[in-house]
Amino acid sequence: MSGMLAATEVDIKSVPLKEVLLEIFNGVEGLSLNKTPPMCSPDILFHAKDALILRKVEEKKKDNPNQILIDDIGTALRFINEDFGHQIGSLESLLNNGEITFDLLWALMKPKDHVVSMQFRLTGQSQALSVVSGTYLRRQNSTNFFKLNGRMISHDGEDFGYGFVDIEIDEFDGARKITSLKAYPIQYDPNPDILRKNLIQRGRKYLSLIRALPRAFCQEYTMDFGLEDHETSNGKIQAQKANLRGRVMADPEAWKFNNGWTDLATPIIEREYSITGKDLNLLDDQLLVCANWINGFSLTHKSWGQFSVDGLEDIVWNEDAFKKLVVDETRRKLIHALVRAHRQDDASFDDIIENKGKGLVGLLSGSPGVGKTLTAEAVAEVTSRPLYQVSTGELGIDADKVDKRLGMILEITRRWGCVLLIDEADVFLATRGIDLARDTLVSIFLRRLEYFRGVLILTTNRKSEIDPAFQSRIHFSIHYPDLTENGRVIVWTNFIDTISKQTGNPSLSSADIQKLARLELNGRQIKNAVSCAVSLAREEKEPLSVNHIEMILSITTL
Structure with missing residues (x-):
């Protein structure tokens, strides 16, 4: 992480301390303990503080404690308190109020912790990430921001596994509520246990869709929007919101084959981070960071797009x-x-x-x-x-x-x-x-x-x-053959009974239906008449009646 002492590194001479730090933060950026000499950024050491305290307590409880390790952990803790003492006091006061300042974002975002963002990809849909690193940067227009790099599990159309994404938090003045940030640690959510449970549940659903490939699932998409690629006037391909409600095929592989590499394919999964075979039995912490979207095809709108996993439901097929x-x-x-x-x-x-x-x-x-x-x-x-x-x-x-x-x-x-x-x-x-x-x-x-x-x-x-x-x-x-009068009776009855079941209002009388069936209309014309009559009845806040249908028939050419 890039904090106040980002330009310096700590030389870890203690072998037992090195092993403990590797247990805590194995693979974390800024940790070079397998090099000679072993090195560690001060920020990483700061983030290890709570785990080091716990490890020291555990070691003391042993029948034959490692006194060298206990002493070395004590030395590391003294270093942390001396170098970060003034920041620790400010940080604890802020965190107790659920707040943070821009200059202390590095201390809030602990490597391997899980953060959640409501402003990533499908706005309004929560997405969890495992923190990798954080860096303070400046744009060409001289605005400062904190770049949070995290990893998640997704399918880019070719590979399934860990992908890396960035979230930029713009510089802000004073203290700000942690939950107002573009991304924040899950433990600061008002209902962290419920959030975590829901994320894991969604991850399990996402994994079931991925495991089915290449046999894609047909699903009912119940949300009003998803994302689809759109070609701008200058020829660039950009993702934009689109109405994709209806039946869809959840199939990132087919999506990639027909669309190539676009923003909707990101993050790209490097082969070294792919997950295959028996590794597909994901743990809860892995399910937690699964993508909140899946790419596929809208059968209703005949377009390729990206769908919220939360909006996908199993289809109830009409067997009748x-x-x-x-x-x-x-x-x-x-x-x-x-x-x-x-x-x-x-x-x-x-x-x-x-x-x-x-x-x-x-x-x-x-x-x-x-x-x-x-x-x-x-x-x-x-x-x-x-x-x-x-x-x-x-x-x-x-x-x-x-x-x-x-x-x-x-x-x-x-x-x-x-x-x-x-x-x-x-x-x-x-x-x-x-x-x-x-x-x-x-x-x-x-x-x-x-x-x-x-x-x-x-x-x-x-x-x-x-x-x-x-x-x-x-x-x-x-x-x-063209519909007979008896055939039209069946068609009128089918459409009107369907509306009656949906609204709970009584159906039309057989005499009314017989009267309508005498009109030489085809099935599509009957369907359109019923649809328009339903809209008219809804506007007038009345149950559907034969009068509504006759009014529509009198003013439209079907």
Whole structure:
């Protein structure tokens, strides 16, 4: 640590004292006891004061105490009191009031102690660090600050282990509450035991996510914000807050592969500090300093980002999702059985050529709003798989970019065991002819599809225009007719009953639903009408009624 006597070093001539100091601060910066002669900074000796007093008491209690060690510890303690006497008095007075001054920060931050910061990375989320060192520095603009260097445990996308981070505490006048600092020792928190317990509990959760790799967990992200990389106007990549609420894949390895080294990958884990194998059974003090974030992908927002570990929760999969589909029972059971039976390593789908033909591909056709997308969502829910949804518009029309992006999507959905839904895939399915650009896209898709090993569902509005080459690659194909009045009754009932369960208000009468079902609307239009009507009812502080729905239908073109 860099304190008032940073320019000097203490020559440790006593071998027993050297061994005790090594026990207390082994590996700490500023401790060079294995050199000749053994050296130690005065600040390190100061931080050893309490441990030396305890060691002296313990030695005296022994049946055959080491008198040389007792005397040498006494000499060290006298040195500390003589050189730091005036500071010790000031420090004790300040600490008793829970305060500290800028010039005594070095004395507050003891090597190997645990500090907590609420202003690190995800602001408002506590992050614990193990203190390594502290240094007083001056910036080019002549402002002074105290640089606290600490270590934590995280995953940078390649390695898992200890990473080193800095926290800068700007110079301040007079005494300041310790808990108001950017980082402070955990023991000064108003509820240190609760804080420590929560940090360890979160560390255990973080470790479970890391241990699962390369099989990433799909989680529900319940916080309103996370972080994602953003390219500024001058071309620099900076982290910024983003709304990432929804389902996410916690996967720092996939994040690194698709994003490279950015600020969100820090701290970088040096190989010598990596943790592998049996060492993954972390102790409480290690769990305490685990990262409060994990990198991954937002399935809801289709963006790579960084998520708070506290905001991740296990998903409650909707096992009844299939019951809401307006499709005949035979087809429903067929889809369910095929997807449940499919496994990425299942040889039953193997082609003669290795790695070919191991995917499960379904084609859903029909007009908009008849349940195609809902079917894919239901398949994902009942099989407890993530759903990765993409439209052809997102893939683009440039052949090289489409090939690259499609390859990335197919690979990560295979890695995560997703159900991949490509909505409105007509451009990839169309019969090849004289349009060279479109034919190239179809050929790219066919080639990628040959080696895909996951579950893929395609939707189209124009089944009659599908290229014949796709027929042999499709395992099941279902056409959805336009909704009948009875079908619309089911759709209206499903949406309104869901709202009723959420709000606790009574559902609409069967007569009201029958009345609404006579209107020739598709499923998407019905969903939009209910959603808008719910907002209207909430604004008017009333339970949802048929009047709200009819009002929405009268003023909107759905």
